[in-house]
Amino acid sequence: EIVMTQSPATLSVSPGERATLSCRASQSVSSNLAWYQQKPGQAPRLLVYGASTRATGFPARFSGSGSGTEFTLTISSLQSEDFAVYYCQQYDSWPLTFGGGTKVEIK
Amino acid sequence: QVQLVESGGGVVQPGGSLRLSCAASGFTFSSYGMHWVRQAPGKGLEWLSFIRYDGTNKYYADSVKGRFTISRDNSKNTLYLQLSGLRAEDTAVYYCAKDLSRYSGSSLDYWGQGTLVTVSS
Numbered sequence: 001e002i003v004m005t006q007s008p009a010t011l012s013v014s015p016g017e018r019a020t021l022s023c024r025a026s027q028s029v030s031s032n033l034a035w036y037q038q039k040p041g042q043a044p045r046l047l048v049y050g051a052s053t054r055a056t057g058f059p060a061r062f063s064g065s066g067s068g069t070e071f072t073l074t075i076s077s078l079q080s081e082d083f084a085v086y087y088c089q090q091y092d093s094w095p096l097t098f099g100g101g102t103k104v105e106i107k
Numbered sequence: 108q109v110q111l112v113e114s115g116g117g118v119v120q121p122g123g124s125l126r127l128s129c130a131a132s133g134f135t136f137s138s139y140g141m142h143w144v145r146q147a148p149g150k151g152l153e154w155l156s157f158i159r160y161d162g163t164n165k166y167y168a169d170s171v172k173g174r175f176t177i178s179r180d181n182s183k184n185t186l187y188l189q190l191s192g193l194r195a196e197d198t199a200v201y202y203c204a205k206d207l208s209r210y211s212g213s214s215l216d217y218w219g220q221g222t223l224v225t226v227s228s
Contacts, residue, residue, distance in 0.1 A: 001169070032213075034213075034214035034215070036152075036215075038152075042220075043202055043218040043219065043220055043221060044144075044152065044202075044215075044218055045218070046207075046214055046215060046216045046217075049207060049213070049214035049216075050214075055216065087151065087152055089152075089154070089214070089215075091211075091212050091213050091214060094157075094166045094212065095154060095166065095167070095168045095169065096142075096154040096157070096166075096212050097154060098144075098151060098152040098153065098154060099151075100151050101151045101152075
């Protein structure tokens with residue numbers, strides 16, 4: 001099983017600042033990596049797939065990068081609606097696995 | 108618009124069984140793979156199971172293999188998850204989700220709102 005490790009667990013950021021979230025895979029997943037956003041009481045929403053393709057409905061301030069074992073989600077200028085928990089997920093091999101999540105909170 | 112509506116959750120005793128359903132609409136259900144994912148209270152996401160668009164291939168997480176069974180009825184646009192041998196640690200919100208692709212597990216592009224399963228005596 002591929003283990004996905006996200007860091008940091010919590011990121012405190014001021015509105016307007018840049019946020020950088022990391023996701024590491026225990027073995028290469030190529031570009032088979034997705035990111036999800038989850039707000040309290042809501043289902044997760046697909047944010048990025050293929051490591052860098054932004055899903056419908058998300059603005060350009062969200063960007064994903066990386067391949068192999070190291071991935072990054074960057075939010076260039078945090079807006080109030082971006083404070084949430086973010087999960088990465090690999091779909092390179094079975095079983096699919098999620099990272100433990102990064103909570104982005106208001107500083 | 109794509110809609111996924113889960114049902115069937117509730118309170119069940121340890122060792123008991125439950126069947127979850129996920130009614131799909133707004134897309135050609137028979138053309139896409141489908142997943143179940145759960146989230147224990149205050150915890151992260153755990154992928155559970157996938158079924159190919161035609162039901163011929165199924166995959167499970169080790170934590171539920173042999174206890175949970177995924178299935179689908181394309182004539183009813185409905186996905187199922189049969190839960191048996193339930194344990195306290197199975198307590199969670201269970202989500203169904205649509206796969207971006209038909210054949211192989213990929214990213215999950217639409218999610219339902221979830222149904223809560225509580226395992227307690």
